[in-house]
Amino acid sequence: MIKKILATFVFLLIAVPAFADVNVITAYPYIKDIAERIGKDKIKVTSLASGNWDPHFIIPKPSLIAKARKADLLIINGGQLEIGWLPQIIRQSNNPNIQSGNKGLLDLSNYVKMMEVPTSVSRSQGDVHPNGNPHFVLDPYNVPKLSKAISEKLSIMDSANSNFYKNNNIAFTKEWMLKLKGWSNKMKPFSGTKVFEYHRLYDYFLARFHLVYDGALEPLPGIPPTAKHLEDLINIAKKDNVKFILQDVYHPKEASKFISEKTGVKVIVMPQDVNAVVEAKDIFSLFDNLVNKITG
Ligand SMILES: [Zn+2]
Incomplete structure (x- = not known):
């Protein structure tokens, strides 16, 4: 009898999902796709921008601010790609999680080496690439660096599932390197x-x-x-x-x-x-x- 009760209890523990998924907002769809491959059913992901929009110039509509308001984690491309639109959304969201310097903000540009970084502040790279070229995701070798950064961040946000995120990243990276060949x-x-x-x-x-x-x-x-x-x-x-x-x-x-x-x-x-x-x-x-x- 005790065994049966225990079995039922264990079953309930397994069957009932964690109290809440990690609510993730990403600046761009490519980040959403990578995050979903790492977080799977443990996270809920929404992208602020659509893939066919100019990534430098996005209108900070109230609907985007509303999305940012509920985020546990905001993942951005960084490297100043969002400088023209995202700071306003972050500010107006009044969401302490995602403010600069807080745990719920992940800047992917910190994990790659940027090209075309100007040696002086001469605006020689134009108005939209002041810190160098931010379109680093299009080097396929950068993608596993980004997925690892996302996996590590999710592990911090949701440590109970850290092995799940880690293993998903290992599987994703393996598949990616094969495709890359x-x-x-x-x-x-x-x-x-x-x-x-x-x-x-x-x-x-x-x-x-x-x-x-x-x-x-x-x-x-x-x-x-x-x-x-x-x-x-x-x-x-x-x-x-x-x-x-x-x-x-x-x-x-x-x-x-x-x-x-x-x-x-x-x-x-x-x-x-x-x-x-x-x-x-x-x-x-x-x-x-x-x-x-x-x-x-
Ligand atoms: Zn650009």
């Missing part, structure tokens, strides 16, 4: 290929697979192209045998088309985040899509 093999023949970008979103991706950045349609990050700048790019494209213009989904496409018409350089519309294009429905298919767009 495939992407590297597919990209190998494109080593040395010269490309333009509209905005410098893909620098980490290019560097990882040894493609060569040969110019951006924006003269400086965040500054729209001028007619003179486009003429210069047309000359560079002809001289250097530029192969592709990497166009994102949210900037106007006219300038890319104009260069393409004058030079024959192919325009490729590339995602920069999960859900930027329909095919990029998670972090794996985001990279599948980036690689497929280049390799055809």
